[in-house]
Amino acid sequence: MALTGQNMIDGTAEVELMLAAEHRGHGHATAALDAVVDLAFGELPMYRLTAETHTDNATALAVLARSGFTQEGISRAACLHRGRRHDLAVFSLLRPEWEELNRPRAWDA
Numbered sequence: 482m483a484l485t486g487q488n489m490i491d492g493t494a495e496v497e498l499m500l501a502a503e504h505r506g507h508g509h510a511t512a513a514l515d516a517v518v519d520l521a522f523g524e525l526p527m528y529r530l531t532a533e534t535h536t537d538n539a540t541a542l543a544v545l546a547r548s549g550f551t552q553e554g555i556s557r558a559a560c561l562h563r564g565r566r567h568d569l570a571v572f573s574l575l576r577p578e579w580e581e582l583n584r585p586r587a588w589d590a
Contacts, residue, residue, distance in 0.1 A: 535567045553572065
């Protein structure tokens with residue numbers, strides 16, 4: 482999990498998530514994403530977070546949706562992975578949307 486491309490003036494950053502196969506399906510990705518989102522909006526001056534994933538990565542699409550991200554669109558053929566082009570789903574989460582989420586914050590756990 483990483484918070485990259487932080488622009489403190491605009492209040493924007495990108496969220497990146499990668500989880501080893503043996504750790505998938507246990508809720509770790511959602512918990513880690515929620516913790517980084519809480520850091521970005523609760524401790525840092527972020528207003529907008531973005532994330533991208535392959536459009537055929539159903540697990541990542543579900544994790545982003547569970548954490549409150551909204552799909553904004555598709556970047557066609559934007560990723561070259563293992564010699565093949567993939568479309569990327571583009572997601573975002575805004576501070577007011579995070580504030581409306583009905584879930585415990587990372588600091589409450």
